[in-house]
Amino acid sequence: MxxxxxxxHIPSELIRIExxxxxxxxxxxLREVSFSIAPGQVHGLVGENGSGKSTxxxxxxxxxxxxxxxxxxxxxxxxSVSPKxxxxxxxxxxxxxxxxxxxxxxxxxxxxxxxVARGAWRVDRxxxxxxxxxxxxxxxxxxxxxxxxxxxxxxxxQLVAIARALVQQARLIIMDEPTTALTRIEVDSLLKVxxxxxxxxxxxxxxxxxxxxxxxxxxxxxxxxxxxxxxNLDSKPFDPLGVAELMTGRPxxxxxxxxxxxxxxxxxxxxxxxxxxxxxxxxxxxxxGEVLGITGLLGSGQTELAMGLSGLLPAETGRIExxxxxxxxxxxxxxxxxxxxxxxEDRLREGLFPKHSVLENLLAASVERSxxxxxxxxxxxxxxxATAWVERLSIKTSSLDLPVETLSGGNQQRVVLxxxxxxxxxxxxxxxxxxxxxxxxxxxxxxxxxxxxxQGCGIIIVSxxxxxxxENCDSIRVMSKSRLSERLTAEATxxxxxxxxxxxxxx
Amino acid sequence: xxxxxxxxxxxxxxxxxxxAVFLAMSLLKxxxxxSWNNLRSISFQFPEFALLALAVSVTMLTGGIxxxxxxxxxxxxxxxxxxxxxxxxxxxxxxxxxLAVAAIFAVGALCGGVNGALIVHLRxxxxxxxxxxxxxxxxxxxxxxxxxxxxxxxxxxxFLGNSSILGLPVPxxxxxxxxxLTGLLLTRTGFGFKLYLLGxxxxxxxxxxxxxxxxxxxxxxxxxxxxxxxxxxxxxRSNSVNADYGASYLLLSILVAVLGGINPDGGFGRISGLVxxxxxxxxxxxGLNMLRFSxxxxxxxxxxxxxxxxxxxxxxxxxxxxxxxPLVAEDKR
Numbered sequence: 083m084x085x086x087x088x089x090x091h092i093p094s095e096l097i098r099i100e101x102x103x104x105x106x107x108x109x110x111x112l113r114e115v116s117f118s119i120a121p122g123q124v125h126g127l128v129g130e131n132g133s134g135k136s137t138x139x140x141x142x143x144x145x146x147x148x149x150x151x152x153x154x155x156x157x158x159x160x161x162s163v164s165p166k167x168x169x170x171x172x173x174x175x176x177x178x179x180x181x182x183x184x185x186x187x188x189x190x191x192x193x194x195x196x197x198v199a200r201g202a203w204r205v206d207r208x209x210x211x212x213x214x215x216x217x218x219x220x221x222x223x224x225x226x227x228x229x230x231x232x233x234x235x236x237x238x239x240q241l242v243a244i245a246r247a248l249v250q251q252a253r254l255i256i257m258d259e260p261t262t263a264l265t266r267i268e269v270d271s272l273l274k275v276x277x278x279x280x281x282x283x284x285x286x287x288x289x290x291x292x293x294x295x296x297x298x299x300x301x302x303x304x305x306x307x308x309x310x311x312x313x314n315l316d317s318k319p320f321d322p323l324g325v326a327e328l329m330t331g332r333p334x335x336x337x338x339x340x341x342x343x344x345x346x347x348x349x350x351x352x353x354x355x356x357x358x359x360x361x362x363x364x365x366x367x368x369x370x371g372e373v374l375g376i377t378g379l380l381g382s383g384q385t386e387l388a389m390g391l392s393g394l395l396p397a398e399t400g401r402i403e404x405x406x407x408x409x410x411x412x413x414x415x416x417x418x419x420x421x422x423x424x425x426x427e428d429r430l431r432e433g434l435f436p437k438h439s440v441l442e443n444l445l446a447a448s449v450e451r452s453x454x455x456x457x458x459x460x461x462x463x464x465x466x467x468a469t470a471w472v473e474r475l476s477i478k479t480s481s482l483d484l485p486v487e488t489l490s491g492g493n494q495q496r497v498v499l500x501x502x503x504x505x506x507x508x509x510x511x512x513x514x515x516x517x518x519x520x521x522x523x524x525x526x527x528x529x530x531x532x533x534x535x536x537q538g539c540g541i542i543i544v545s546x547x548x549x550x551x552x553e554n555c556d557s558i559r560v561m562s563k564s565r566l567s568e569r570l571t572a573e574a575t576x577x578x579x580x581x582x583x584x585x586x587x588x589x
Numbered sequence: 590x591x592x593x594x595x596x597x598x599x600x601x602x603x604x605x606x607x608x609a610v611f612l613a614m615s616l617l618k619x620x621x622x623x624s625w626n627n628l629r630s631i632s633f634q635f636p637e638f639a640l641l642a643l644a645v646s647v648t649m650l651t652g653g654i655x656x657x658x659x660x661x662x663x664x665x666x667x668x669x670x671x672x673x674x675x676x677x678x679x680x681x682x683x684x685x686x687x688l689a690v691a692a693i694f695a696v697g698a699l700c701g702g703v704n705g706a707l708i709v710h711l712r713x714x715x716x717x718x719x720x721x722x723x724x725x726x727x728x729x730x731x732x733x734x735x736x737x738x739x740x741x742x743x744x745x746x747x748f749l750g751n752s753s754i755l756g757l758p759v760p761x762x763x764x765x766x767x768x769x770l771t772g773l774l775l776t777r778t779g780f781g782f783k784l785y786l787l788g789x790x791x792x793x794x795x796x797x798x799x800x801x802x803x804x805x806x807x808x809x810x811x812x813x814x815x816x817x818x819x820x821x822x823x824x825x826r827s828n829s830v831n832a833d834y835g836a837s838y839l840l841l842s843i844l845v846a847v848l849g850g851i852n853p854d855g856g857f858g859r860i861s862g863l864v865x866x867x868x869x870x871x872x873x874x875x876g877l878n879m880l881r882f883s884x885x886x887x888x889x890x891x892x893x894x895x896x897x898x899x900x901x902x903x904x905x906x907x908x909x910x911x912x913x914x915p916l917v918a919e920d921k922r
Contacts, residue, residue, distance in 0.1 A: 394796070414798045424796070432796045435789040437856060446786050447797040453779030455807075501797070 126300030130520030392424030492523025652855025701813020750825025788855030
């Protein structure tokens with residue numbers, strides 16, 4: 083019959099998900115999700131935090147089994163999926179943390195998993211090397227096979243993880259938010275690598291909420307909202323703004339900065355600030371109510387500078403003036419006493435106490451000064467303060483006693499913000515304030531920052547999200563090789579120009 | 590985590606266990622276990638041990654540990670013993686007894702301060718720092734006592750270990766007061782609030798401007814002082830100080846702390862849980878003793894109980910995790 087003929091063809095779909103639903107203790111995480119991924123295609127999966135992306139990845143990886151619905155692989159029903167069976171079928175997931183062994187070499191990381199899976203009893207160095215070489219060649223990049231993974235920049239971790247997937251005969255590589263920790267140049271190279279995978283007939287599921295990147299690289303696109311697929315888009319080009327609207331269900335926000343007079347009082351004045359190996363010769367003024375953006379390639383010293391202003395990496399030389407008076411910042415306490423607060427980048431490790439309650443998290447930064455060593459805590463007062471912040475920043479939580487880790491990313495970030503705002507800062511320094519936050523929350527967080535600026539708070543946003551800076555800042559400075567550029571006004575600077583400055587084409 | 594809540598599943602489990610053990614022992618040996626004498630003897634026995642568990646618990650809440658508690662207790666007690674037996678002419682006077690007691694606390698606080706300084710200023714991991722001071726303090730104890738038992742305390746001093754106030758054994762009164770104060774300190778003061786946060790995520794605590802060094806230092810001093818109270822009771826109860834006394838207490842107090850729900854990674858755990866754990870273990874020990882089991886049976890049952898409680902606790906957590914999603918066993922509650 084026709085079947086023989088059909089099998090000669092490359093199947094038009096590698097994996098198909100049909101009517102998959104999944105709920106966790108009454109919460110519907112996925113609702114009747116259907117779409118299919120074709121071999122040699124980059125399939126974008128976008129959705130806000132909490133829209134069900136992670137659950138879907140876990141179902142594809144065999145970690146979770148769906149309550150209803152079915153998976154088909156090569157047109158065959160794929161039942162009782164387990165992680166092992168999923169890997170045998172060629173489904174590889176690259177999680178955000180890459181799951182690499184930092185203490186092993188690149189070659190070992192690429193080859194060992196498949197060697198173990200093969201049931202090898204001992205490590206055959208030659209074979210490991212061969213496998214690793216093959217993996218790197220498939221990827222088409224240069225990697226030092228003998229380097230320890232812990233010494234590599236994050237971008238190369240990503241490459242090692244992809245190479246590892248390739249030597250395991252991957253047919254579908256799922257990448258969970260692969261660009262979170264990458265700078266723009268690195269993102270560009272990653273997208274190039276992904277396109278080359280497509281040429282060797284490997285399918286990629288690119289899961290992200292960075293719409294520009296997804297729209298750029300994907301051949302097809304599925305949009306998740308509240309656990310349902312609201313759109314399957316089959317042909318390019320994709321319009322990021324349109325996708326954002328599909329994803330959030332509301333029209334996207336525009337530039338949030340209003341015109342502000344340029345001659346306000348100088349709040350913070352920094353001259354020739356330097357710290358060995360961190361930042362050097364940094365000078366700038368920050369006016370009352372000004373939003374200053376600082377950007378730079380990873381490792382250019384912008385995080386160090388932010389930590390310097392907030393006392394975590396205090397300057398060794400230079401001068402800081404606050405309100406025209408000399409200020410000494412030699413530790414986080416002195417920065418806080420002066421009213422300078424720092425919102426760190428790594429929410430779960432630096433910003434929050436994940437297992438502790440929302441209340442405790444909200445008060446963590448102000449308790450040092452509001453409450454002495456042996457003085458009793460007025461829990462009624464604490465509750466009042468916490469409730470006020472929950473309302474003011476519309477943090478969605480059913481109780482102040484819930485562990486903050488149970489909140490969604492956007493709400494967690496608001497808790498971090500509130501925690502710092504409760505110290506009543508005059509200068510707020512934020513490091514990538516909307517990393518890993520969904521589009522809706524991002525807009526609201528930007529709104530909060532603008533409101534603060536309106537009230538006279540000076541704001542410094544360190545970010546590698548250029549559109550974010552252009553939308554929110556009055557002025558922008560680029561940091562490169564530990565030094566800060568001249569002041570640029572956001573209105574007069576385009577994204578392209580900023581990007582070219584960033585990579586050093588323009589000075 | 591701030592307020593004492595009986596709704597906490599671990600505390601509920603412990604409470605049920607304590608009541609069950611108490612009822613079982615009362616039913617098995619009704620005349621003996623429930624007798625006034627037995628309850629009295631229990632209340633003399635457990636406070637010294639419970640205070641050591643309390644001492645190690647406060648450090649575990651910060652994510653650290655204090656392995657030097659028993660050595661601290663003995664070094665502090667020997668300071669008191671030397672004052673009592675060799676220095677003062679009239680050791681029974683109120684002043685002499687008071688000074689001996691004060692010396693015990695001072696030595697305890699000093700030992701804790703040494704631990705804290707090693708951990709805070711030299712950044713030695715707590716487990717190593719206190720392992721070192723454990724050896725150091727017990728070496729010092731042997732040096733100052735000459736390796737033999739010191740005995741011959743004054744009557745007034747012995748009162749602290751052997752008498753009763755209003756029918757309540759003095760060691761019990763001391764323990765209840767200290768446990769209450771510690772509980773209050775942990776759950777109601779700025780110090781406690783910050784201590785729990787520090788234990789939960791030291792890095793975030795630093796970024797939040799919490800003065801971690803100060804809190805750690807004070808926590809280890811508190812641990813030393815609590816341990817020195819245990820030393821005081823030990824000395825007064827047995828009328829002697831011996832460098833070998835209480836050697837098995839160290840690991841047992843860590844066991845009690847973990848059984849009581851103190852998370853060894855820091856950040857979580859309540860004093861109420863600790864007290865319940867101590868009580869249930871003590872009831873078991875005393876009951877087994879009455880049932881004429883060998884003293885080794887106690888170790889067997891205690892060890893088994895710890896494993897059962899941990900297993901139940903983990904099973905409940907695993908089931909909850911399976912329901913809500915996280916893949917791997919979480920490292921913290």
